[in-house]
Amino acid sequence: MGIAADVAIIVTAGFLGGLVAQRLKQPLILGYIAAGIVLGPVTGGALIYDPHDIELLAEIGVALLLFALGIEFSLKELRPVRKVALLGTSLQLLLTIGVAAGVGMALGWPWTDAVWFGGCVSLSSTMVILKTLQSQGRLGTLSSRVMIGMLLVQDLAVVPLLILLPKLTDLRAGLPDLGWALLRSVLFLGLMILVGTRVIPKLMVRVSRWNSRELFLLTVAGLGLGIGYATYKFGLSFAFGAFVAGIVLSESDHAHQALSDIIPLRDIFGLLFFASVGMLLDPRFVQDNLLLVIGLSAAVALIKGLICSGVGWAFGYRNVVPLALGLTMFQAGEFAFVIGRVGLATESIGADLYSVIMAVTLVTMFLTPFVSRATAPIYGFLRKRRPVEPVLTINITHEELQDHVVVAGAGHMGRTVAGVLRQLGLPFVMIDLDQHRLEACRTAGLAAIYGDASHPLVLEAAGLKRACVLLITTPSSVVTLSTARHARQLRPDLHIVARAETDELLEELHELGVHEVVLPQMEAGLEVTRQALLHLNVPDQQIERFTNEVRRDFYRPLNADSKPAQP
Numbered sequence: 001m002g003i004a005a006d007v008a009i010i011v012t013a014g015f016l017g018g019l020v021a022q023r024l025k026q027p028l029i030l031g032y033i034a035a036g037i038v039l040g041p042v043t044g045g046a047l048i049y050d051p052h053d054i055e056l057l058a059e060i061g062v063a064l065l066l067f068a069l070g071i072e073f074s075l076k077e078l079r080p081v082r083k084v085a086l087l088g089t090s091l092q093l094l095l096t097i098g099v100a101a102g103v104g105m106a107l108g109w110p111w112t113d114a115v116w117f118g119g120c121v122s123l124s125s126t127m128v129i130l131k132t133l134q135s136q137g138r139l140g141t142l143s144s145r146v147m148i149g150m151l152l153v154q155d156l157a158v159v160p161l162l163i164l165l166p167k168l169t170d171l172r173a174g175l176p177d178l179g180w181a182l183l184r185s186v187l188f189l190g191l192m193i194l195v196g197t198r199v200i201p202k203l204m205v206r207v208s209r210w211n212s213r214e215l216f217l218l219t220v221a222g223l224g225l226g227i228g229y230a231t232y233k234f235g236l237s238f239a240f241g242a243f244v245a246g247i248v249l250s251e252s253d254h255a256h257q258a259l260s261d262i263i264p265l266r267d268i269f270g271l272l273f274f275a276s277v278g279m280l281l282d283p284r285f286v287q288d289n290l291l292l293v294i295g296l297s298a299a300v301a302l303i304k305g306l307i308c309s310g311v312g313w314a315f316g317y318r319n320v321v322p323l324a325l326g327l328t329m330f331q332a333g334e335f336a337f338v339i340g341r342v343g344l345a346t347e348s349i350g351a352d353l354y355s356v357i358m359a360v361t362l363v364t365m366f367l368t369p370f371v372s373r374a375t376a377p378i379y380g381f382l383r384k385r386r387p388v389e390p391v392l393t394i395n396i397t398h399e400e401l402q403d404h405v406v407v408a409g410a411g412h413m414g415r416t417v418a419g420v421l422r423q424l425g426l427p428f429v430m431i432d433l434d435q436h437r438l439e440a441c442r443t444a445g446l447a448a449i450y451g452d453a454s455h456p457l458v459l460e461a462a463g464l465k466r467a468c469v470l471l472i473t474t475p476s477s478v479v480t481l482s483t484a485r486h487a488r489q490l491r492p493d494l495h496i497v498a499r500a501e502t503d504e505l506l507e508e509l510h511e512l513g514v515h516e517v518v519l520p521q522m523e524a525g526l527e528v529t530r531q532a533l534l535h536l537n538v539p540d541q542q543i544e545r546f547t548n549e550v551r552r553d554f555y556r557p558l559n560a561d562s563k564p565a566q567p
Contacts, residue, residue, distance in 0.1 A: 002050070003050065003057075006053065007057070007272070009047055009048065010036075010271070010272060010275045011272075013035035013036075013038065013039055013275070014271040014274075016035065017032055017033075017035035018031040019031070020034070028131075029128060029131050029270075029274050030366065030369065032270075032271050032274035033274050033275070033362070033366060034278060035275050036274065036275035036277060036279040036280075036281075037279070037283070040278060048279070057269065057272050057276075058272045058275075058276040059238060059239075060225065061127075061266070061270040062127065062334060063224065063241075063242035064242065064265060064269050064270070065127055065130070065266055065270060066239045066240070066246065067224035067242040067245060067262065068246065068259060068262055068266050069126075069130070069243060070244065070246020070247040070250060071247075071249055071258060071259045071262075072246075072250070072259065080145075081145050081146045084149065084150065084311065084312065085149030085150055087315075088314070088315050089149075090153070091311055091314075092150070092307050092308055093123075096121065096303065097119055099307070100117055100118035100122065100299075101114040101115045101117065101118035102114070103296070103303070104117045109353075112169065112349075113353050116168075116340075116343055116353065117353065117356070119161050119165050120332060120340055120357045121300045121304065121332040121336060121357070121360065121361070122154075122157075122304075122332075123154045123155075123157065123158065123332065123335045123336060123339075124150075124329045125332070125333030125334055125365050126155060126334070127270065127274070128331060128334075128368050129147060132328065132368055132369045133372075136372065136373065141434055142434050143320060143321045143324035145436070146312060146317065146321060146325065150308075150329065151329075155237070155239065155240065155243070156185075156240065158240075158335050159240070160182075161339055162338075162339060162342055165339065165343065168348070180235075184234055188236060188241070188244070192248055193248075196245070196248040197248055197251055200248050201253070204219070204249070204258070205252075205253075207219045208254055208257075216254075216258075216261065217261045217265075220258040220261055221262065223245050223249060224245050224246065224249075225242065227241050228241040277362065277365075281358060281359060281362050285355050285359065289355075289359075293356070293360060296356065296360045297359075297363040297364055297367075300330070300364055301331070301367070301371075304332075305326035305327065308326050309322040310322070320375065320379045320433070323378060324372075327374060327375050331365050331368045332360060332365070333361070333365070336357055336358075340357045341354075376478060380455070393449050393450075393461075394441055394442045394446075394447065394450070395441070395446060396429055396447035396449070401429060401462065402427070403427065403466065403467070404426075404427035404429060404463065405426060405467065405469050406428070406429055406431065406467045406470045407421075407428055407429070407430045407431070407471045407473060408430075408453035408471065408472045409430075409431070409453065409473035409474035410430045410432035410434070410438065410440070411437065411474070411475070413473040413520070414430055415430075415437075415440070415444070415446065417471060417473065418430055428447060429447045429448065429463065431451055431453040431462055432450070432451075432453070433452050438450050452479075453472070453474065453479065453483045454478075454479050454483045455486070459483070459486055459490055464487060464491055464494070467494065468495070469495045470483075470487050470494055470495070470497070471498075472499055477501060480498055480499065480509070481505070481508060481509070484498055484509060484512050484514055488512060488513065495515050496515055496516070497514075497516040497518065498517050498518070499519075499520060500518070501519070501521070505517075506519065517555070522554060526547050533546075
C-alpha cells in the first residue's frame with residue numbers, strides 16, 4: 001500500500017502514544033514523538049515503507065498550523081508587543097547564535113560548524129509552544145502574546161538563515177541573494193494586501209452561499225496550502241505563505257467558521273509532523289554521545305532561556321512575563337531540522353553535526369511542557385521573597401473598598417458581571433494579571449487591580465477582608481483553586497462563588513467549602529435546551545421546573561453536604 005499504509009500505521013501509533021500521554025496528563029505531542037521514535041530507529045524502520053514521504057507530508061502540518069495561527073492572528077492584539085517582536089527577537093537571534101557558536105568553538109568545532117549550530121538552535125518551536133500554551137490554558141495572556149510575536153519573527157528569519165548559512169565561506173555571494181529574498185517578501189506581502197484582501201473575503205461569501213460544508217472546507221484548505229505553494233514557487237517559505245493567507249482570511253466574516261473547520265485537518269497533519277520528528281532520532285547515537293547531548297541540551301536551554309528572559313526584561317516587561325519567556329522559549333524548534341537538512345544537502349555540515357543538532361532539538365522540545373509548567377510555582381516562590389510592592393489600581397481608591405464584590409478575572413465573564421454590578425450601583429473591584437484586559441477595564445471605566453488573584457497580597461489589596469462576596473471567573477483550574485484557598489485563609493466566613501470547567505474541579509472546590517460553583521458548559525446546555533423547548537411550545541412553568549430539577553440534581557453534592565468554611 002506504500003504511503004497509505006505508512007500513514008495508517010503512524011496515525012494508529014500516534015493514537016496509542018496520545019492515549020498514554022493523556023493518561024499521564026502530558027501534552028499529546030510527547031506521545032506523538034514517542035510513537036515516531038518507536039516506529040523509526042527502535043524498530044529499524046521495518047514498519048514504515050518510506051519515511052521521506054512522511055517527512056514531506058509533515059511539512060503540511062507546519063503550514064496548516066501557521067495558517068490557523070494566521071486566522072487567529074490580530075494585528076490589533078499584537079500591536080502592543082511589536083517592539084519586542086521585531087527588535088527584541090532580532091537581538092535574541094543574534095545573541096543566541098553568537099553565544100551558541102562560542103560554545104561550539106570551545107568544543108573544538110570549526111567556526112562554520114559552530115555558527116551552523118547556533119543558527120539552528122536560535123529558533124524556537126512554534127508548534128510545541130502553541131500546544132504547550134493551549135494545554136496549560138495560557139493562550140491570550142500577555143506573556144503568550146509576546147511569545148507569539150517573537151515566534152512569528154523567528155519564522156520569518158528562516159529565509160535569511162537558509163540563504164546566509166550555506167554561504168558562510170563566501171558571504172559576499174550570499175548578501176545579494178538575501179537582498180533579493182527580502183525584495184520578494186515585500187512584493188509578495190504587497191500583492192496579498194492589495195489583491196488578497198479584496199478577493200478572498202468575496203470568495204468566502206460566494207462559497208458560503210452555496211451551503212456546502214465540504215466545499216467550504218476545500219476552499220479554506222485550498223487557500224492556505226495553495227497560497228503557501230505559490231509562496232514557495234516565489235522563492236519564499238511554504239509555511240510563511242500559509243501564515244500570510246491565514247492573516248488575509250482573518251479579515252473575512254467567515255474566519256471563525258474557517259478556523260473551526262481547518263483545526264481537525266491541522267491536528268492530523270500535526271501528528272504526522274511530530275511522529276516524523278521522532279523518527280529522526282537514533283537512540284544509539286544518543287547513547288554513544290550521551291554526555292555531549294545532555295551537556296549541549298543543558299547549555300542551549302540555559303543560554304537561550306536567559307537571553308529570552310533578558311530580552312523581555314529589557315523591553316519593559318515585568319512580573320511573570322520574563323520568567324514565562326525563559327521557561328517556554330528555551331528549546332530549539334522544528335526549523336532546526338529544515339536548516340540542518342539544507343546544510344547536509346549542500347555538504348556545509350557533516351552527518352555527525354546534523355545528528356547532534358537533531359538530538360539537542362528533540363531533547364529540548366521534549367522538555368518544554370515540563371519546564372514551562374514550572375512557571376507559576378517558581379513565580380509564586382519568587383513573589384513571596386520579594387519586597388512587597390504597591391499594586392496598580394485602575395479607576396479606584398482603597399477608601400472605596402467596603403462591603404464590595406471582588407471579581408477575580410477580568411475576562412469576558414468577569415467584565416459581564418462587572419457591567420451588571422455597575423448598572424445596579426453595587427461597588428466592586430476586578431483583579432487580573434493580563435495587561436490588555438486591564439486596559440480594557442480602564443477604557444470601560446471599571447474598577448480593577450493589576451495582579452495575580454491567587455496571591456494573598458493581591459487579595460488583601462482588593463479589600464477582601466472588607467468584601468461581602470468573592471466571584472472567581474477565571475477559567476484556569478490552578479488559579480481558581482489557589483484563589484479560593486487563600487481567600488478562605490484570609491476570610492473564613494466569606495461567601496465565594498466560583499467558576500469550574502470540570503466536575504473534578506467542582507468536587508475540589510466543594511472540599512474547600514466554596515458555597516456556590518457554576519459550570520458554564522452545563523448552564524449553556526440548559527439554556528440551549530430551554531430555547532428548544534420554548535420553540536416546541538412547552539409551557540414556561542414546565543420548562544422552569546425541569547431546568548431547576550436538572551440544576552438541583554447536578555449541584556446536589558454542594559447543596560446536600562455543605563461544609564462549613566475551612567480556614
